[in-house]
Amino acid sequence: MSEPAPTKPRTRPTRTLHLLAIQAFQDALRSRLGLAVAGCALLALFFVDRCTSLESSLVLNGETVDPGLSARAFGPFLFGCVSLFLVAASGLVASDGLARPVADGSVALWLARPVSRTVYALARLSGTLALSIAAGGGALIAAAFLLHVRRGFTLEPALFVGLVYAASAAIVSALAMALSLYVPRVVTVFAVMLWIQLIVVANIAHMLGATFRGWFAALERWGPPLGTALFYAMSGWLSLRLEVHDVVSIVLRLVVWIGLSSALLVLSVRRLELR
Amino acid sequence: MIAFELAGVSKLYGGRRALDRVNLAVPMGTAVGLLGPNGAGKTTALRLLLGLVRPSVGGVRLRGLSPADPRSRESLGYVPERPAFPPRMMIRELLRLHGGLIGLDGDALEHEIDARLVETGLRERAHERVGGMSKGLMQRVAFAQALLGDPELLLLDEPTSGLDPLGVRDARDWILAARQRGRTLLVSSHVLTEVERTCDHVVILHEGRIAASGPLAEVVLGGESLEDAYVRIVRGEGVARPPSPGVRTPEGAE
Numbered sequence: 415m416s417e418p419a420p421t422k423p424r425t426r427p428t429r430t431l432h433l434l435a436i437q438a439f440q441d442a443l444r445s446r447l448g449l450a451v452a453g454c455a456l457l458a459l460f461f462v463d464r465c466t467s468l469e470s471s472l473v474l475n476g477e478t479v480d481p482g483l484s485a486r487a488f489g490p491f492l493f494g495c496v497s498l499f500l501v502a503a504s505g506l507v508a509s510d511g512l513a514r515p516v517a518d519g520s521v522a523l524w525l526a527r528p529v530s531r532t533v534y535a536l537a538r539l540s541g542t543l544a545l546s547i548a549a550g551g552g553a554l555i556a557a558a559f560l561l562h563v564r565r566g567f568t569l570e571p572a573l574f575v576g577l578v579y580a581a582s583a584a585i586v587s588a589l590a591m592a593l594s595l596y597v598p599r600v601v602t603v604f605a606v607m608l609w610i611q612l613i614v615v616a617n618i619a620h621m622l623g624a625t626f627r628g629w630f631a632a633l634e635r636w637g638p639p640l641g642t643a644l645f646y647a648m649s650g651w652l653s654l655r656l657e658v659h660d661v662v663s664i665v666l667r668l669v670v671w672i673g674l675s676s677a678l679l680v681l682s683v684r685r686l687e688l689r
Numbered sequence: 690m691i692a693f694e695l696a697g698v699s700k701l702y703g704g705r706r707a708l709d710r711v712n713l714a715v716p717m718g719t720a721v722g723l724l725g726p727n728g729a730g731k732t733t734a735l736r737l738l739l740g741l742v743r744p745s746v747g748g749v750r751l752r753g754l755s756p757a758d759p760r761s762r763e764s765l766g767y768v769p770e771r772p773a774f775p776p777r778m779m780i781r782e783l784l785r786l787h788g789g790l791i792g793l794d795g796d797a798l799e800h801e802i803d804a805r806l807v808e809t810g811l812r813e814r815a816h817e818r819v820g821g822m823s824k825g826l827m828q829r830v831a832f833a834q835a836l837l838g839d840p841e842l843l844l845l846d847e848p849t850s851g852l853d854p855l856g857v858r859d860a861r862d863w864i865l866a867a868r869q870r871g872r873t874l875l876v877s878s879h880v881l882t883e884v885e886r887t888c889d890h891v892v893i894l895h896e897g898r899i900a901a902s903g904p905l906a907e908v909v910l911g912g913e914s915l916e917d918a919y920v921r922i923v924r925g926e927g928v929a930r931p932p933s934p935g936v937r938t939p940e941g942a943e
Contacts, residue, residue, distance in 0.1 A: 425763070425792040433789045437775070444777040519773035523834065526739050526767035526844075527790040528759040688741040689702070689733075 431533050431540070434524065438511060438541020447510045451546055454503040455553035458496045462557040465492055466564040489561050490571075490648045496557055497575055497644060498614060501582045504546035505606035508587035511542035512683070513594035513602075522688055535591075535683035539676065543587050547580055554579060567651060574647035578640075581668045585638045586610065588675035592682040610640060617641025638671040639664050690717045691753065692842055692873040693738050698747035699897075700733050707733040709897040710747070715890075717841070720864075720874040722884030722905075724919060725894035731877040732770060734894070735846050738875070739767060752842065763791065766835030770846040770877075772827045776820025780811055780830055783819060787834045801837060809833040810859065824851030832863055842873045849880055861887060885915045895923050 442448045465488070512535070515521040524534060558572030586606060594602045616626065616634035618641045626634060643664050649656050692715050700708040708730040715721050723731050736742045737749050740756030754761035774783055781802060788798040806812040809829045819830060828851050835843060848864065849857045864887045868874055878884050884891060885905065892902040901908050901922045909918045 425790060427759075430790060433786060437778075437786055441775050441777075515775070519769065519771060520775055522736075522739070522741055522769055523767065523772070523774070523787075523831075524790075525741060526762060526765065527787065528761075528763045529790060530759045533759075687743065688736065 425528055427530065427533050430529055431537050434529065434534060434537030435540040435544070438538045439544050440541075441515075442507055442511055442542045442545040445510060445514075447507050448545055451503045451507045451549050454506075455500065455549040458499055459553045459556050462492060462496060462560055466560045486651070489565055489567050490651045493554075493557060493561065493572065493575060493651075494644050494648060497554060497579045497582075498610065498640070500546075500550035500553060501579060501586050501640065502607055502610055504543065504550060504583035505586040505590040505610070506603055507542050507546050508539070508590040509594045509599050509602040509606065511587075511594075512538045512591045512679075513599055516595065516686070516688070525688070531684045531686070532680050535680045536676070539584075539588055539591060539679060542591070543584055546583050546587065550579060550583065551576060571648050571650035574650075575644065578643045578647045578668070581672060582638070582640045582643070585640075585668070585671045585675045588672075588679045592675070592679040595682050595686060613637050613639075614641035614644075618645065621645060638675075639667050643668055691715065691750070692717045692719065693752070693875070694748075694750040695734065695737065695744075696748045696750070698737060698744045698749060700730070700737060700742065701745045706897050708737070708744075708894075711894075711897070711899055713892060713899065713902070715873065715875065717873050718871045719890055720868045720888040721876070722888035722891040723875055723877040723894065724879075724881065724884060724891055725900075726923060729894040730897045731894055732846055735767075735844050735875065735877055738844060739765075764838070764841040766837070766840040766843045768828070768831045768835045768843075768845045768848050770850060772831035774819040774827070774830065776818065778819050779816050780819060780833070781806070781815040783830065784834055784837060788837050791838045791840075793838060805833040805836050808836065808863065825853055825856050828852055828856065828860070832860065836863065836867070839867075839870065840872070843867055843875070845874065845876045845878075847878055848876060849878070849883055857883070881915045881919055891915070893919060893922050 515524070515538075521534075525531065554572065554576050558567070558569055558576075561567040561572070562569055589609075590602055590606045593605060597605070612630075613633060616630055616637070617639055620626070620634050621642065625631075645652075646654075646656055646661060646664055694714040695708075695711050696714075698708055698711045699706065707728075711730070711734065713734075723734065725731050733742065737744055738751055738756060739762070740749075740751075749756055751761040751765070756762075778786075784802045784805060785798065788794075788801060793801055803812075806815050809832050811826075811829055811833055814826070819827070822830070828848070832848070835845070843864075845864070849860050852860055861883060864874060864876065868887065874888065876884060876888055888905065890902070890904050891908050893900045893908070901918075905915070908922075909915055913921075
């Protein structure tokens with residue numbers, strides 16, 4: 415085999431990543447799914463606005479519940495649901511972020527440049543994730559503001575929920591992107607929705623004292639702790655006392671899952687045969 | 690210096706053998722026409738060189754490096770058979786990104802983009818979106834991005850496909866200009882007359898194997914056209930492969 419030819423100064427991978435991530439962001443922004451995620455964020459915000467503007471007059475078993483109590487329970491529930499909805503929306507955008515350039519063949523022209531597949535995969539993930547987090551983060555900030563102004567909720571837990579949302583969106587987006595290379599987009603979207611629901615149900619049921627066996631127990635114990643982390647993030651609103659080691663454990667699991675899901679995506683792209 | 694090399698390369702897609710023990714080494718500065726019937730393995734050979742697919746058996750080197758190494762593609766231009774670009778990007782925006790990926794920036798990048806837009810007749814369309822363009826215009830955009838930075842190696846897959854007669858002539862001029870600048874060319878094509886005009890060497894693939902290779906003058910026997918030679922070789926009426934100082938297929942390749 416021949417000796418290497420002299421090469422020009424190499425384009426820095428960080429610059430390549432930056433350029434391609436911006437392109438992926440613009441690509442997602444201009445796509446229908448970009449509009450869809452913006453719509454999801456607006457819908458979530460509209461939902462929060464309507465819910466927080468209602469005067470509480472909840473009647474249970476013929477008795478009127480203390481409006482303050484129902485608001486304290488309803489606020490976190492509402493914020494948690496909106497956060498999970500936006501995590502699912504990030505999976506929707508990601509399901510298209512890599513599958514489309516592969517399907518239409520434009521990926522071949524990017525990879526014909528001095529671009530490694532690792533950088534390409536991470537750039538597509540970063541670009542689509544940036545759009546999701548911009549839309550979702552904006553909706554969460556606005557929702558937190560409404561809860562604060564109208565219901566007197568403190569802002570600190572909302573900040574933690576925002577961080578958990580960003581971490582969860584990163585995990586879900588990377589896994590959705592990897593899966594989209596093997597199955598049609600509609601299957602990816604349904605799989606992501608189902609998977610998020612299973613994990614959240616398992617996490618919350620476990621926190622409420624339920625015990626599981628088999629794969630469901632493994633999912634709760636070793637899967638990405640989307641529900642648990644969300645619950646912990648809202649502990650300030652729920653008056654929960656958390657042990658430091660529980661919090662550290664959940665943060666570590668989130669970090670490990672961000673790494674694992676990104677690695678799975680990179681591995682999938684590196685193995686991809688582009689006929 | 691070898692520009693690219695396929696050493697004992699076979700490529701299987703499922704049970705189908707797209708390439709079968711292909712040996713090919715092309716020196717820098719050579720213009721090679723890659724010919725063969727549909728399904729002969731031409732596009733697969735190009736995609737192997739770009740690292741888009743991996744060989745099932747054998748080794749591939751691009752400028753002495755594995756195609757998995759991004760540095761192997763630092764001075765490479767590629768025109769695919771069916772160019773596809775993000776449809777909502779404007780032509781100038783697309784070229785700016787491709788230029789950035791090869792290390793150009795600032796005024797040098799803008800100057801280079803202007804030059805390529807003028808060369809490919811796209812200057813007036815620089816701010817149009819790529820989506821919805823005709824096949825011929827897409828092919829011009831593909832050439833514009835491939836020629837950015839005057840790469841040492843050009844891989845062209847059916848470069849005149851979809852072009853009108855004026856476009857074909859323009860494409861031929863761009864290819865000949867690159868050849869005159871001493872660039873290495875690999876042109877996969879069904880249009881034998883274009884290959885005859887633009888390349889000095891040919892490789893004829895048939896059923897995944899190299900059926901003939903060498904300088905054009907040696908593959909084409911006295912008095913016959915490249916088309917006659919092609920038909921003769923593909924139909925198995927061929928003569929022994931002529932020795933070639935430029936494009937070599939080591940013993941045992943066929």
